Amino acid sequence: MGITATVPGKVHITLKVNGEEMEVSFAPYKTLLEVLREDLGLTGTKHGCELGECGACAVLVDGAPLLSCLTLAIECEGRAIETIEGLANGPELHPLQEAFADLGGSQCGYCTPGAIMTAKALLDNEPEPSSQRIKEAMAGNLCRCTGYQQIVESVEKAAGCCRHAERVKA
Amino acid sequence: MLMTNLNVVGKRVLRQDAYEKVVGGKGFPVNFSLPGMLHGKMLRSPYPHARILRIDTSRAEQLPGVKAVMTPKDVPQIPFNPIFFMPAGSMGIHRDMLILSDTVRFAGQPVAAVAATTVAIAEQALQLIDVEYEELLAVFDPEEAMKEGAPEIHVGVKNNIRDTPSFSAGDVEAGFKDADYIFEGTYETQRVHTCYMEPRVCVSDTDSNGHITIYSSIGHLFGLRERMAYVLGLPVSKVTAVQAPYVGGSFGSKIDFAYIEALSALLSAKTRKPVRFEHTRYEDFICNARHPMKVHLKTGIKKDGTFTARYASTLCDTSAYSTHGPEVILVHAYFGLMLGYRSPHMKWEGTVVFTNNMPGGAFRGYGAPQAAFAVESQIDEICDKLGFDPIEFRLKNTPRQGDPHPFNPEWKLNSYALDECLNKGAERMGWSQRAKTGSASGAKKRGIGMAAHPLWVSGCVGFPDIYEHSGAIIRLNVDGTAYLSSATMDIGSGQNTTLCQIAAEELGLAFDSVRMAPGNTDNLPFDAPTHASRVTYSSGNAVKVAAADAKKNLLEVAATVMEANVADLEVRDGMITVKGSPAQAMSVADVVKRAESPFMVIGAQGPAPTTLKEKGTIMGISSVAPPANASPAVAEFVEVEVDTETGQVKVLRAVYAHDLGRVVNPAAAEGQVEGGLQQGIGFALMEKMLFDPETGACLTSDFLDYKMPTAVEMPSKIECIFIESNEPTGPFGAKSLAEACLIVPAPAIANAIYNAIGVRIRSLPITPEKILAALGKL
Ligand code: FES
Ligand code: FES
Numbered sequence: 001m002g003i004t005a006t007v008p009g010k011v012h013i014t015l016k017v018n019g020e021e022m023e024v025s026f027a028p029y030k031t032l033l034e035v036l037r038e039d040l041g042l043t044g045t046k047h048g049c050e051l052g053e054c055g056a057c058a059v060l061v062d063g064a065p066l067l068s069c070l071t072l073a074i075e076c077e078g079r080a081i082e083t084i085e086g087l088a089n090g091p092e093l094h095p096l097q098e099a100f101a102d103l104g105g106s107q108c109g110y111c112t113p114g115a116i117m118t119a120k121a122l123l124d125n126e127p128e129p130s131s132q133r134i135k136e137a138m139a140g141n142l143c144r145c146t147g148y149q150q151i152v153e154s155v156e157k158a159a160g161c162c163r164h165a166e167r168v169k170a
Numbered sequence: 171m172l173m174t175n176l177n178v179v180g181k182r183v184l185r186q187d188a189y190e191k192v193v194g195g196k197g198f199p200v201n202f203s204l205p206g207m208l209h210g211k212m213l214r215s216p217y218p219h220a221r222i223l224r225i226d227t228s229r230a231e232q233l234p235g236v237k238a239v240m241t242p243k244d245v246p247q248i249p250f251n252p253i254f255f256m257p258a259g260s261m262g263i264h265r266d267m268l269i270l271s272d273t274v275r276f277a278g279q280p281v282a283a284v285a286a287t288t289v290a291i292a293e294q295a296l297q298l299i300d301v302e303y304e305e306l307l308a309v310f311d312p313e314e315a316m317k318e319g320a321p322e323i324h325v326g327v328k329n330n331i332r333d334t335p336s337f338s339a340g341d342v343e344a345g346f347k348d349a350d351y352i353f354e355g356t357y358e359t360q361r362v363h364t365c366y367m368e369p370r371v372c373v374s375d376t377d378s379n380g381h382i383t384i385y386s387s388i389g390h391l392f393g394l395r396e397r398m399a400y401v402l403g404l405p406v407s408k409v410t411a412v413q414a415p416y417v418g419g420s421f422g423s424k425i426d427f428a429y430i431e432a433l434s435a436l437l438s439a440k441t442r443k444p445v446r447f448e449h450t451r452y453e454d455f456i457c458n459a460r461h462p463m464k465v466h467l468k469t470g471i472k473k474d475g476t477f478t479a480r481y482a483s484t485l486c487d488t489s490a491y492s493t494h495g496p497e498v499i500l501v502h503a504y505f506g507l508m509l510g511y512r513s514p515h516m517k518w519e520g521t522v523v524f525t526n527n528m529p530g531g532a533f534r535g536y537g538a539p540q541a542a543f544a545v546e547s548q549i550d551e552i553c554d555k556l557g558f559d560p561i562e563f564r565l566k567n568t569p570r571q572g573d574p575h576p577f578n579p580e581w582k583l584n585s586y587a588l589d590e591c592l593n594k595g596a597e598r599m600g601w602s603q604r605a606k607t608g609s610a611s612g613a614k615k616r617g618i619g620m621a622a623h624p625l626w627v628s629g630c631v632g633f634p635d636i637y638e639h640s641g642a643i644i645r646l647n648v649d650g651t652a653y654l655s656s657a658t659m660d661i662g663s664g665q666n667t668t669l670c671q672i673a674a675e676e677l678g679l680a681f682d683s684v685r686m687a688p689g690n691t692d693n694l695p696f697d698a699p700t701h702a703s704r705v706t707y708s709s710g711n712a713v714k715v716a717a718a719d720a721k722k723n724l725l726e727v728a729a730t731v732m733e734a735n736v737a738d739l740e741v742r743d744g745m746i747t748v749k750g751s752p753a754q755a756m757s758v759a760d761v762v763k764r765a766e767s768p769f770m771v772i773g774a775q776g777p778a779p780t781t782l783k784e785k786g787t788i789m790g791i792s793s794v795a796p797p798a799n800a801s802p803a804v805a806e807f808v809e810v811e812v813d814t815e816t817g818q819v820k821v822l823r824a825v826y827a828h829d830l831g832r833v834v835n836p837a838a839a840e841g842q843v844e845g846g847l848q849q850g851i852g853f854a855l856m857e858k859m860l861f862d863p864e865t866g867a868c869l870t871s872d873f874l875d876y877k878m879p880t881a882v883e884m885p886s887k888i889e890c891i892f893i894e895s896n897e898p899t900g901p902f903g904a905k906s907l908a909e910a911c912l913i914v915p916a917p918a919i920a921n922a923i924y925n926a927i928g929v930r931i932r933s934l935p936i937t938p939e940k941i942l943a944a945l946g947k948l
Contacts, residue, residue: 027290043201044194048367048420053873056367077864084194088360093192101188104837107845108662109191109198110367116192135881142873144419145662147844148881149888154178 013077017042018086022077023053028074032066035056035073036083037096044084044113048142057142058114059083065121084113087120095161104155107145115141127163131156172760175392178674178681179321179744179902185658185667186415186686198372199387206236206442207373208242211292211447212429218866219321220274221309222301222607230298231347231586235291237441239299240283242270245436250401252427252458252493252529254393254699257401262635264332264492266324268434269401274303275323275490276528277866280429280457285437285445307865308526312464312487315525323490323524330489330524333496335739335904336516337503345515349729350873353552357544357815358933359916360488361462361859362852365525365878366661368418369454375444381689382435383410387417389424390699391657393637397427397692398435402482409435412690413657420661425699426493428457452871458531459859461498462487465507465544470515475558475566477513482544484520489530495522495853498530498537506913507542509576511549511567523791526858526866532701534846535909538626538855538915543934546621546917550924554607560620561592561601564805568624573893578627578632581798585895585905587829588624594891595827596766599807608928613815616654616822617926618679621917622805628897628906629704631799633818638704640712641695641793644673644720648766650744650759652720653676657697658709660686663845664838664906665705671903672706675744677724678741679758680729697794701905703802706834710901711796720790727788728761764790800905803829807916808885810922814945817938819855819923821847824915827887831897831905839907843890846911852878854916855935 010025015021017040024061026039033050036042036059045068048054052070059068060082087094096116099105122129122137129137134155135148143151190197191783235313246926249265256263270280282299286292307321314320315330323330346352372386380406388411396655398404414897417424430447438445449457463486470479484502500519505850508516553560568588575581596602604618630636638932643655654673660666666686674684721741728746731737740747748763809823826843833839844934856877860869870876896903924930929944942948 037929038395042194042199043196046195046198046368048369049870049873051451051874054367055901084192088193093189097189097192100192101184104185104841106185106188106191107664107841108367109187109416109660112191113194120328123819131886135884139880139882142365142367142878142880144367144421144849144878145845145848145850147888148884150843152881 009076011072014071015076015081016079017081018083018087020160021072026073030073031069032071032073032076034074036068042083042085046113048111050071055118056111056114058117058141060117060121063121063124084116087116095165097159099154099161100159103154103157104150105146111141111143115151116141118160123162127159129159171203176675176902177653178671181681183671184833185664185666185669185838196369198418199385199414200448202373204375205858207444208285208287208437209289209292209442210283210285210434210445211289211296212433212677213282213296214278214924215303216277216394217274217283217303217305217864218277219306221306221851222272222274222281223304224302226300227282230284230295233291233295233298235287235395236284236295237287238285238437240270240433240436241297242272243353245269247404247625248401248403250397252397253497254397254425254427255630255637258396260635267416267491267661269429278525278528278868282342283433285441310525310527310861310863310866312458312485312523312525315523323526324755326522331521332492332524333522334520336501340515342479342481342515342517345513345918348471348478350473351471351556353470353471353548354468355548355551355932356423357467357547358467359463359540359543360934361459362533362857363455363859363876364421364423364460365843366419366421366423369451370428370430370457372434373444373446374438376438376442380439381408381410382439383412384431384435385412385414386431387414387424389417389644389659389661389701391422392696393425393699394431398431400607401432402435410442410690410692413659413688413846414657415688417659417661417812420700421534422456422536422701424661425532425701426458426865441899450592456528456868456878457873458493458529460533461495461530463502463540465540467544467548467550469548471552471556475563477511477567479515479529480508480513482518486520486522487525487527489525489527491529493529494532495530502537502541503548504577505625505627506538508547512569513647524546527861528868534849535913536683536702538909538913540625542621542623543917543920544832547920547932550619550921551930561596564592564622565589572782572911575801576899583801585831586801586803587893588805590624590893591623591803591805591827591829595805595807595825596888598891599825601807604925607925610926614811615926616809616811617922617924618807619918619920619922619925620805620807621914623910623913624803625801626910626913627702628707628800628802628900629796630698630702637698638708639793639795640697640709642713642716643695644790646720646724646758646762646788648759648763650757650762651685652679653685654684654713655687655689655694656709656713657694659700661700663701663842664835668706668834668838669710672710672713673717675902677716677721677884679744682723683744695791695918706904707800707900707906708796710904712792714793714901715791715794718790719792720788723788723790724758727765728756731761731764732756740802742748744880796899798899800831800900802910804903805913806908806918808922810916810919810926812923812926812941813926817941819936819941821851821885821919823885824889825891826911827891827893828907828910829893829895829905831900832894832903832919833892834904840890842907843911847888847915848884849880849912850915851883853934854919856937858935867913884947
């Protein structure tokens with residue numbers, strides 16, 4: 001008996017990433033993390049464990065933060081996926097990105113995309129979180145460089161900017 | 171005197187990679203790929219100690235998509251030591267590792283490797299490799315490993331004792347006779363992991379001449395090149411290591427060779443395709459970790475609070491291979507245990523032992539956190555027992571500014587402000603209001619503790635056989651900006667930005683006029699690894715020298731163009747002026763343009779021959795080591811709350827005071843302190859690698875089982891006090907910072923816990939179980 005690969009055939013679906021419909025073929029066991037990084041070339045989303053324990057891979061799916069390493073890509077058909085690449089508007093950064101850069105919320109930067117996406121989900125739902133609330137919301141995002149202080153400060157600063165922007169719009 | 175008219179150094183500048191990272195960081199090594207790339211995976215031994223009798227790879231080789239399989243017989247059997255900071259052939263290190271070996275010495279050691287077209291196929295191929303092992307008895311406890319009859323881990327190493335270094339000064343026995351009091355205690359620290367967030371990853375590519383190029387997440391470019399060449403039996407010129415613009419953390423771990431770099435090169439050489447390896451988190455966990463140590467201290471004290479004798483012994487589990495063991499124990503002894511506190515009589519004895527545990531590696535602080543936990547805990551015990559003020563006691567027994575350096579009397583402690591660290595830190599924390607030990611009432615008790623580290627390094631100058639020189643290249647552009655090239659790896663703490671600040675300051679350019687231009691080992695001068703808190707001081711010194719060289723060349727051209735004396739010119743903010751007559755000015759851009767232009771100048775009368783003597787690109791280069799090894803000084807104060815019902819400890823507040831000579835970038839410096847505290851709280855309270863006592867398998871190989879502090883475990887405020895003592899041998903007065911931030915937290919926390927509950931715990935981590943047991947509640 002010859003040895004054969006047990007790799008199954010590919011599925012072909014359309015994913016909606018950062019507002020854009022993207023057709024993609026991939027093996028059905030692939031996680032959203034793998035499809036984003038390997039098949040769609042969106043390498044902004046990172047991975048620190050692929051076990052759902054570090055938060056580096058967090059993206060938003062229908063507005064909720066989701067660990068892309070634990071999510072099958074086929075389950076995301078028809079849902080709105082947001083990644084770090086979708087946050088800036090051309091050269092104009094999202095207030096969270098500005099704040100993380102300005103305040104040192106990003107040192108090695110590896111945990112940063114997951115941290116920013118998690119923070120975005122928080123601020124989208126709770127525009128005025130206390131610092132304790134920010135810490136709790138970010139507790140699933142491990143960072144080994146910053147000690148979290150500058151991350152929490154970045155989220156606080158961004159919250160202020162977001163509220164300001166809302167007021168200006170109103 | 172501290173230079174105060176600086177334009178760029180000392181400013182809170184934005185890291186140069188900050189915007190790149192917040193949009194997703196394309197430059198991480200984990201993102202690197204090449205067309206036609208294969209994916210490598212390693213098969214790892216389930217046994218901690220075994221001989222391989224037979225490996226059958228035939229079924230794996232038949233799997234479609236598998237391009238190459240390697241077993242011990244396919245790889246060069248050249249023994250190596252993975253440490254990058256010492257030469258590969260150094261007499262000072264033991265070479266006892268192989269890329270793939272017939273003998274397994276720890277659970278998880280690779281025994282074979284596969285390259286396939288996809289990761290999934292490579293993983294499937296591993297399942298098809300048949301290995302027949304002869305299991306050998308294993309030993310995991312270093313004390314057991316030294317006993318007669320314990321399994322022999324390396325042939326000919328009697329009782330598994332790798333090394334027994336020692337030193338002594340004076341006569342400790344006489345010193346103990348002089349003592350009014352003698353204190354003795356044993357302090358234990360555990361195996362902890364650096365937990366960098368970006369996995370170890372590499373891609374090797376072989377060209378048709380057999381030249382290997384490697385892209386990796388490593389923390390030392392030249393070390394990688396040298397070790398690759400050494401283990402593959404190639405000249406170094408056949409290997410190129412490419413610098414990544416940034417790496418997702420190292421904290422020491424990535425200054426060692428791992429198996430993947432050599433295997434990717436061998437598989438690439440065989441298949442003539444690029445081969446990529448990436449560690450899983452489990453593989454990262456068992457790659458290397460901090461050495462567990464057991465320290466015994468015996469200290470003689472006089473009534474006046476001075477030491478009469480200090481004796482210490484250290485047992486270090488160096489793991490299955492020598493790696494850092496023999497080196498880390500020396501740094502631990504000199505710069506951790508002994509030299510920071512004066513005593514007329516001192517003696518230390520170390521034992522470095524092999525076990526069947528996973529390899530030991532470098533981790534921020536390199537032996538000093540283990541030492542500081544012992545020394546600073548015992549000083550707290552002494553002060554508590556004899557009623558000394560812990561700050562005065564430390565000041566009485568530590569060096570002073572101007573003293574000869576205790577490690578090398580040819581150097582001086584030119585800048586040294588431990589006194590300010592202690593006094594300012596104490597004041598900020600409210601030390602004088604500290605409650606008496608154990609006096610807190612209620613179930614939740616608060617306590618304040620402190621620890622110092624009087625002596626540390628700014629690199630490795632003075633250590634035998636350790637690389638320390640650095641080099642840099644500065645090139646000026648026609649738009650008045652400069653490129654800086656340095657082989658220093660920015661592993662996350664922002665060194666590239668710091669180095670650009672130093673270059674900009676020296677060149678007289680604005681900060682954003684200097685950019686780090688990444689390179690590779692073909693076109694960069696050598697630099698030692700990113701370790702030993704060395705980059706600002708040592709690489710920074712090389713950058714300053716290169717910038718001064720470029721500036722000299724710039725001003726020589728400017729003098730010709732401006733018809734002035736070189737000595738009369740100065741450059742600031744991108745403008746060159748004649749001292750005393752500011753109207754006579756020319757921009758750096760215009761001078762560089764003239765130097766770079768063809769051999770003609772266009773004057774009012776049309777083209778005319780140039781009058782410039784110096785033509786061509788204006789550059790500066792350097793390759794130097796600093797003249798000394800400046801010591802920073804540090805003290806940390808923490809307040810904790812201990813829940814005596816649950817045993818939980820919460821760190822409420824931390825004040826960190828550090829004499830770092832000069833702050834180059836305050837934001838980056840604060841980031842070091844805060845990140846160091848996170849690692850320190852982990853070390854003190856929760857982190858510990860656990861292993862199955864039968865199989866040696868790592869039981870804490872993911873972030874659920876290996877618990878490190880999250881945002882909620884951190885204090886709400888971490889206060890930094892930076893003392894600028896202006897070190898004359900450092901660039902613009904700078905010394906070092908990074909490692910000390912992780913050396914002092916654990917003893918400061920342990921001492922605060924003692925202050926809160928009145929019981930002393932002498933082994934880390936101080937878990938709720940240990941606290942409840944110490945309180946008699948378990
Ligand atoms: S990679 Fe998904 S949580 Fe770590
Ligand atoms: S910035 Fe390095 S892990 Fe968070």
